[in-house]
Amino acid sequence: MKIGLITIGAELLNGARTDTNAAWIGREVIGAGGAIDWHMTVNDEKSAIQSALDVVPNSIDVVLCTGGLGPTHDDITSSVLYDYFGAKAEFDEPYWELLTKKFAARGQIIPDVNRNQAIKPNIGEVIPNPIGSARGLHFSNELYHLFAMPGVPAEMKSMMTNTILPWIESRSTSKMQVAVMRTTGIMESVLYEKIEVILNDYPQISVAFLPRFTGVDIRLTSPDEVTINRLVDQISPVIQKYHFGGDGVELEEVVGRLLIENRKTIATAESCTGGLIGDRLTNVSGSSLYYKGGIVAYSNGVKEKAIGVKRETLDSVGSVSEATALEMAKGIRNKLNADIGLSTTGIAGPKGGTKEKPVGLVYVAISYDRGEKAYRFSFTPYRKTNKLMTSQAALNITRIHILNGL
Amino acid sequence: MKIGLITIGAELLNGARTDTNAAWIGREVIGAGGAIDWHMTVNDEKSAIQSALDVVPNSIDVVLCTGGLGPTHDDITSSVLYDYFGAKAEFDEPYWELLTKKFAARGQIIPDVNRNQAIKPNIGEVIPNPIGSARGLHFSNELYHLFAMPGVPAEMKSMMTNTILPWIESRSTSKMQVAVMRTTGIMESVLYEKIEVILNDYPQISVAFLPRFTGVDIRLTSPDEVTINRLVDQISPVIQKYHFGGDGVELEEVVGRLLIENRKTIATAESCTGGLIGDRLTNVSGSSLYYKGGIVAYSNGVKEKAIGVKRETLDSVGSVSEATALEMAKGIRNKLNADIGLSTTGIAGPKGGTKEKPVGLVYVAISYDRGEKAYRFSFTPYRKTNKLMTSQAALNITRIHILNGL
Numbered sequence: 001m002k003i004g005l006i007t008i009g010a011e012l013l014n015g016a017r018t019d020t021n022a023a024w025i026g027r028e029v030i031g032a033g034g035a036i037d038w039h040m041t042v043n044d045e046k047s048a049i050q051s052a053l054d055v056v057p058n059s060i061d062v063v064l065c066t067g068g069l070g071p072t073h074d075d076i077t078s079s080v081l082y083d084y085f086g087a088k089a090e091f092d093e094p095y096w097e098l099l100t101k102k103f104a105a106r107g108q109i110i111p112d113v114n115r116n117q118a119i120k121p122n123i124g125e126v127i128p129n130p131i132g133s134a135r136g137l138h139f140s141n142e143l144y145h146l147f148a149m150p151g152v153p154a155e156m157k158s159m160m161t162n163t164i165l166p167w168i169e170s171r172s173t174s175k176m177q178v179a180v181m182r183t184t185g186i187m188e189s190v191l192y193e194k195i196e197v198i199l200n201d202y203p204q205i206s207v208a209f210l211p212r213f214t215g216v217d218i219r220l221t222s223p224d225e226v227t228i229n230r231l232v233d234q235i236s237p238v239i240q241k242y243h244f245g246g247d248g249v250e251l252e253e254v255v256g257r258l259l260i261e262n263r264k265t266i267a268t269a270e271s272c273t274g275g276l277i278g279d280r281l282t283n284v285s286g287s288s289l290y291y292k293g294g295i296v297a298y299s300n301g302v303k304e305k306a307i308g309v310k311r312e313t314l315d316s317v318g319s320v321s322e323a324t325a326l327e328m329a330k331g332i333r334n335k336l337n338a339d340i341g342l343s344t345t346g347i348a349g350p351k352g353g354t355k356e357k358p359v360g361l362v363y364v365a366i367s368y369d370r371g372e373k374a375y376r377f378s379f380t381p382y383r384k385t386n387k388l389m390t391s392q393a394a395l396n397i398t399r400i401h402i403l404n405g406l
Numbered sequence: 407m408k409i410g411l412i413t414i415g416a417e418l419l420n421g422a423r424t425d426t427n428a429a430w431i432g433r434e435v436i437g438a439g440g441a442i443d444w445h446m447t448v449n450d451e452k453s454a455i456q457s458a459l460d461v462v463p464n465s466i467d468v469v470l471c472t473g474g475l476g477p478t479h480d481d482i483t484s485s486v487l488y489d490y491f492g493a494k495a496e497f498d499e500p501y502w503e504l505l506t507k508k509f510a511a512r513g514q515i516i517p518d519v520n521r522n523q524a525i526k527p528n529i530g531e532v533i534p535n536p537i538g539s540a541r542g543l544h545f546s547n548e549l550y551h552l553f554a555m556p557g558v559p560a561e562m563k564s565m566m567t568n569t570i571l572p573w574i575e576s577r578s579t580s581k582m583q584v585a586v587m588r589t590t591g592i593m594e595s596v597l598y599e600k601i602e603v604i605l606n607d608y609p610q611i612s613v614a615f616l617p618r619f620t621g622v623d624i625r626l627t628s629p630d631e632v633t634i635n636r637l638v639d640q641i642s643p644v645i646q647k648y649h650f651g652g653d654g655v656e657l658e659e660v661v662g663r664l665l666i667e668n669r670k671t672i673a674t675a676e677s678c679t680g681g682l683i684g685d686r687l688t689n690v691s692g693s694s695l696y697y698k699g700g701i702v703a704y705s706n707g708v709k710e711k712a713i714g715v716k717r718e719t720l721d722s723v724g725s726v727s728e729a730t731a732l733e734m735a736k737g738i739r740n741k742l743n744a745d746i747g748l749s750t751t752g753i754a755g756p757k758g759g760t761k762e763k764p765v766g767l768v769y770v771a772i773s774y775d776r777g778e779k780a781y782r783f784s785f786t787p788y789r790k791t792n793k794l795m796t797s798q799a800a801l802n803i804t805r806i807h808i809l810n811g812l
Contacts, residue, residue, distance in 0.1 A: 013442040015432025016616050016625055019425060022447070026421025036419040038454075041428070041445035048444075055461050210422050219422055268681075268702070274693075275676070275684025278702040282680025283790055285756055293708040296674070296684040298699040302742055306699070306712075336708055350691055384689055 001172045003029055004060040004144070005039040006052045008067035008077055009151055012041050021066050021156055030221075032165045033172025034062070044068045049080045056144060062168065063144050067151035069134040078119070078137065081148055085139040087121035095120070099133055130158050177225040179232050180247035183239060184215030184396050191216055191242070195235050202231050213385050214251075214392040215242075244399060251395045252280040258402045259290035259340075266398065267338035268294030269307050269328040271319065272346035272362060276391045292336040297328065307331040320345050320357050322374040325365035329374075333367050340406070341367040342398055344390050349381035360386060364394045368406045373397075407578045409435055410466040410550070411445040412458045414473035414483055415557060418447050427472050427562055436627075438571045439578025440468070450474045455486045462550060468574065469550050473557035475540040484525065484543065487554055491545040493527035501526070505539055536564050583631045585638050586653035589645060590621030590802050597622055597648070601641050608637050619791050620657075620798040621648075650805060657801045658686040664808045665696035665746075672804065673744035674700030675713050675734040677725065678752035678768060682797045698742040703734065713737040726751050726763050728780040731771035735780075739773050746812070747773040748804055750796050755787035766792060770800045774812045779803075 005025060011017040019041065026036045038057055042048040044067065056063055068077030082089055096118035103110040117133050120126050127136030127147065132155040137148040147164050149156045169175075183191060188211045195218075199207055205228060210217040218235070222228050236243060244254050259266060268277050275296045281287050297303040300314050303324065308331040313323050325345050333341025346362030353359035359381040365374040375397060379389045411431060417423040425447065432442045444463055448454040450473065462469055474483030488495055502524035509516040523539050526532050533542030533553065538561040543554040553570050555562045575581075589597060594617045601624075605613055611634060616623040624641070628634050642649060650660050665672060674683050674697075681702045687693050703709040706720050709730065714737040719729050731751050739747030752768030759765030765787040771780040781803060785795045 011614065011616060012429075013432055013445060014436060015429040015434075015442075016614065016623070018429040023418075023421040023424040026419050028421075030420060036421075037449065039419060039447035041447075043443065051463065057457065208417065208422065210417060217422070270681070270684070272688075273685070274688025274697075275674075275681030275700065275702065278676070278681025278704075279679070279685045279793070282678075282702075282704065282754075282793070285789055287680075288704055291680075291704050293704040293712070294681065294702040295712070296681065296688075296700040296702070298684075298688065298694055298697050302699040306701070306741070335712070348688075383691055387685070387689070 001034040001061050001168060002037040002059050003034045003168070004056050004063045005036050006049070006063060006065045007039070007041045007151075008044050008049060008065065009041075010043050012067075013043060021151065021153055024153070024157065025064060025066075025160065028160060028165060029064075029168060030176050030178055032169040033175040034168045035176065044076055046076060046080050049077065050084060053084055053146075058143070060144055063146045064164070065146060065148040066156055069136070069148060069150045070152075077148055078116075081137055081139060081146070082121055085121075085124065085141060085146070087123045087139065089119045090122055091115075092118045092120040092126075095135075102133070127159050127163050129155055130162060131155055136163070174223050176221055176223055177228050178247065179220045179228045181218040181220070181232060181235060181239075181243055182215060182245045182247075182249060182251075183218065183242040184244060184251065184392050186216065186239070186242040188216045191218070191239065194238055198231070198234050198238070202227065205231055213380075213388055215244075241400060242396075244396065250280075250283070251392060251399065253284050255395050255398050255402075256281070256284045256287055256290060258399060260286075262402055262406075264339040264402065264406070265290050265292050266340040266342060267292045267332045267336035269303075269332035269341065269343040270294060270296050271298060271303065271328070271344055272348045273344045273387050273391050273394070274298060276387050277342065277344065277394055280391055280395065292338045294336070295332060303328065307335060318357070320347055320361060320363065322363055322365070322376065325363035325374045326367065326372055329365040329367035330372060339368060340398065340401075342394055343367075344394055346377075346379075346386070346390060348383045348386040348390075350383060353381070362386070362390045362393075364390065364397055366394075366397055366401055368401070370406060371401075373401075407440040407468060407574060408443045408466050409440045409574070410462050410469040411442050412455070412469060412471045413445070413447045413557075414450050414455060414471065415447075416449050418473075419449060427557065427559055430559070430563065431470060431472075431566065434566060434571060435470075435574060436582050436584055438575040439581040440574045441582070450482055452482060452486050455483065456490060459490055459552075464549070466550055469552045470570070471552060471554040472562055475542070475554060475556045476558075483554055484522075487543055487545060487552070488527055491527075491530065491547060491552070493529045493545065495525045496528055497521075498524045498526040498532075501541075508539070533565050533569050535561055536568060537561055542569070580629050582627055582629055583634050584653070585626045585634045587624040587626075587638065587641065587645075587649055588621060588651050588653075588655060588657075589624065589648040590650060590657065590798055592622065592645070592648040594622045597624070597645065600644055604637070604640050604644070608633065611637055619786075619794055621650075647806060648802075650802065656686075656689070657798060657805065659690050661801050661804050661808075662687070662690045662693055662696065664805060666692075668808055668812070670745040670808065670812070671696050671698050672746040672748060673698045673738045673742035675709075675738035675747065675749040676700060676702050677704060677709065677734070677750055678754045679750045679793050679797050679800070680704060682793050683748065683750065683800055686797055686801065698744045700742070701738060709734065713741060724763070726753055726767060726769065728769055728771070728782065731769035731780045732773065732778055735771040735773035736778060745774060746804065746807075747771075748800055749773075750800055752783075752785075752792070752796060754789045754792040754796075756789060759787070768792070768796045768799075770796065770803055772800075772803055772807055774807070776812065777807075779807075 124139040303309040328343035329341040349359040530545040734749035735747040755765040
């Protein structure tokens with residue numbers, strides 16, 4: 001089913017907001033058997049919205065629309081749609097009573113401005129909003145069905161999940177299957193070379209490589225689930241070292257799961273990443289089961305006093321070195337009594353480099369009962385990206401060492 | 407000048423990528439006197455790109471186009487544009503030699519697939535790419551000028567900055583001025599009430615409130631710079647406690663600047679934020695001047711042994727409490743010998759709440775030579791958002807205490 005998307009709002013065109021709704025909708029409709037084939041972003045002005053509705057291509061069966069359903073003066077989507085589809089506005093007394101009660105339950109008196117959220121059309125349907133007060137709208141003409149939703153991401157997602165995606169799924173003839181294989185630590189071109197021969201055996205599966213700073217996602221699409229799964233099974237062993245998970249999975253979740261399965265705990269000693277690894281580990285619910293904590297050692301004094309890096313190591317080879325990284329990993333493991341110690345030290349940039357130790361140079365080390373190892377990387381000199389790449393490398397090193405049995 | 411935007415790529419429609427280019431372009435053209443008035447996202451297919459070019463509204467003077475200029479088979483934008491504007495392809499021998507030399511300088515032999523990047527049109531112009539090999543294109547017809555750029559953000563930005571924005575600016579008749587006032591710690595409606603009377607005196611200035619989880623941005627737009635500055639000067643003193651900076655400024659940069667100006671150092675003891683405050687502080691280049699480091703105390707053992715929180719405090723009032731937050735802030739300040747100690751402890755969610763201490767409950771504390779203070783918050787039970795809100799509150803508390811003279 002071909003789907004069109006109209007996102008409404010001046011804030012999207014003038015860049016005050018990045019349109020994250022569009023990407024979410026683009027991904028979700030695929031699972032329901034749809035595909036976004038056309039997307040237009042327009043100002044919240046009557047003529048702009050009308051023009052967009054006028055130029056929807058003939059191939060489109062369903063139009064999804066976000067934004068402009070709120071209670072304030074610039075929320076004009078409803079009135080434009082009523083006009084466009086020839087609907088008349090009726091006041092929905094029962095819904096108004098419900099809203100009034102909802103506000104009262106929170107100890108608030110409902111403002112009069114909210115009255116327009118209790119308007120409903122005499123034709124078409126309203127779409128329930130489980131978490132907000134602005135309801136969605138469903139109209140149709142001879143060309144397409146239209147679903148209008150609020151722009152607030154949580155409200156849009158809840159309407160999509162509860163009402164619109166099931167509607168699309170029930171009317172789709174063929175459902176596309178998507179498999180995503182997330183990798184890290186390998187360049188797109190090298191990854192491609194490794195699996196090219198396998199891919200050639202599956203010309204019917206469409207393959208996309210999506211490089212990010214933290215790795216490359218392989219995205220496989222086809223209506224045939226069995227064949228996709230067979231392809232994934234063939235690729236997996238070839239890229240095991242780099243392949244950490246499927247669609248939407250973050251590396252910190254994979255590491256967390258492995259730590260739980262292997263009953264291991266971890267502690268971090270972060271210099272150049274400044275706390276980012278701890279932040280990522282604790283983004284996972286339940287991480288207190290395996291993450292003991294860590295030390296952000298941004299100065300040599302902290303490396304020495306709080307983690308126990310030797311003064312002579314710092315004096316002889318410096319804080320950005322293999323020896324310091326190893327002492328940090330071992331030190332934090334002992335200090336916090338964890339099974340695994342993980343450390344980072346480097347020059348994140350953009351300043352602070354020397355000829356011997358250029359900006360971007362990073363060491364990551366891991367220490368555990370039966371072993372320890374340090375890794376050297378030359379990452380980008382852009383600070384935030386360098387930190388992100390370093391945290392990803394450190395988590396992947398942890399993943400591989402746990403898989404290898406520590 | 408009214409500008410249209412066409413972003414090209416299946417990965418944008420199927421949600422494999424969020425379109426961050428559009429927001430960046432939307433913001434940047436305003437400063438050059440333009441405004442994005444129409445935006446379409448299409449698949450990288452010949453017919454889709456042609457249809458988009460066909461339906462550009464008459465009001466549009468300039469069309470910007472991103473994506474599909476790379477060397478691989480699905481990069482078809484160039485050939486579609488050559489057709490559409492009636493240009494013939496010529497091989498640009500000098501540019502090919504330049505590319506060959508560039509690759510050689512990196513010790514690489516240029517792949518034949520790159521030959522199509524040395525193609526140039528016999529009409530129109532090529533746009534230099536200072537950081538990549540795919541050049542941009544500039545065509546025009548009786549309706550509009552069109553500029554095509556690669557989709558890679560860094561390459562697109564460099565072409566915009568060096569060539570296209572100056573072109574737009576030189577042809578714009580009126581330049582819009584935008585002032586952004588970033589606030590945190592105050593709800594949109596309360597903020598509006600505080601400044602409504604002032605805003606009413608400036609009906610000619612367009613005002614937008616942009617709420618985020620970390621605060622509300624006030625965005626003021628007008629062609630008249632003097633009046634905008636006067637309005638900003640009038641609003642500032644009324645919202646000083648919440649107003650931390652202007653467009654694009656992050657709170658961690660403001661805190662960093664204040665720490666340098668006041669010659670103070672800071673250390674962090676993070677429980678529920680898990681390292682996020684350290685991560686944010688170290689996103690700022692030069693932060694080693696004032697950030698000593700910190701401890702991520704994710705377990706009570708670490709709070710007690712590494713930071714020095716008293717066992718009896720943990721036993722009597724628990725780790726999520728005002729007393730623990732204060733002892734963490736004071737402990738880390740002493741431990742790392744910093745001027746300021748900043749701590750967080752809370753229940754980030756989605757699990758772990760009790761009736762007395764529900765999910766979302768957070769304490770932030772600050773400690774310095776002449777004082778200490780703890781703050782209690784009830785934030786959202788969504789883990790990552792809770793952490794983000796907590797880190798923002800902690801940084802703003804630091805900002806205010808430094809401004810008040812510690």
